[in-house]
Amino acid sequence: MSEAKDTVTTAVYDLLRKAIIEQALKPGMRLPEDTVGEQFGVSRTIARHALVRLENEGLVVARRNRGAVVAEPSEAEAHQVFDVRRLLENEVVRLLCRGMPPIGYDRLVAHIRSEEAVRGKDGPVSIRLSGEFHILLAELTENAVLARYVSEVVTRCSLIMSLYARSHSSDCAVDEHTQIVDAIRSGDETRAIDIMNRHLGAVKGRANFSTEPDDVRSILSQYGKELAQ
Structure with a gap:
């Protein structure tokens, strides 16, 4: 990749990364190469390279038949x-x-x-x-x-x-x-x-991590108490 293209790729990468950090791009959002290229005024190739850099950092995931999406960490x-x-x-x-x-x-x-x-x-x-x-x-x-x-x-x-x-x-x-x-x-x-x-x-x-999966029995038991009243 030429120095000029590398500079543009870095600029697109930086802006996408910023959008993810600022939570404008939410986990699970699709990032089609053509859409990224169109919005930043660059080629799909440059958009693809920027997305690959984000994928290498764990911020984006490439999914079959869906293309790139913002990662959804478990x-x-x-x-x-x-x-x-x-x-x-x-x-x-x-x-x-x-x-x-x-x-x-x-x-x-x-x-x-x-x-x-x-x-x-x-x-x-x-x-x-x-x-x-x-x-x-x-x-x-x-x-x-x-x-x-x-x-x-x-x-x-x-x-x-x-x-x-x-x-x-x-x-x-x-x-x-x-x-x-x-x-x-x-x-x-x-x-x-x-x-x-x-x-x-x-x-x-400040993260809402559940210590164990929700149990349908315990959930329904709470509503069952209301029915019994």
Whole structure:
């Protein structure tokens, strides 16, 4: 692929990824190549390459006779993704407690200000900025491999929350992000990791995961009690 086509493909990929993160494109939505190409003013080939990149990140699934659709993670996969995210972000916090780039705190504070600016105003942007805060933390470790994996897992968490979340609280996210930065600044790895784990636990807690499948007997028994009255 030529450099020009690669640049256009990346631009289409970035915009589709943004639409998924901001929950404009919902899990299960079809993404036909011709429709993507038409809406972005690009060829089907470029649209296909962009969709393949998203598929490689687990954000899109290619289904026989249906083409590409936004992924619909199962509950089991969702739990696995959050488990991996916790492990990766613990390492991020550990590395940053041991050394932060000179302008690292300035960048983090500026990002939190951006989050505060949309607090309670723009849900989709708030969701995207919340995820980008964690990606920025990973980038500041200056470990490119770790940053890439964190970016992928954070994005997949956004997709999971789009499918399962009961609510998104930008107020909680901003406050918790400030606590994380303060903890890292203190250099106390144990405290910083504990705060990060509680934060990620709160994020996961906003998802409506059922611990076991609904039992038709238990459901009907509740309505049966009304009949008996």
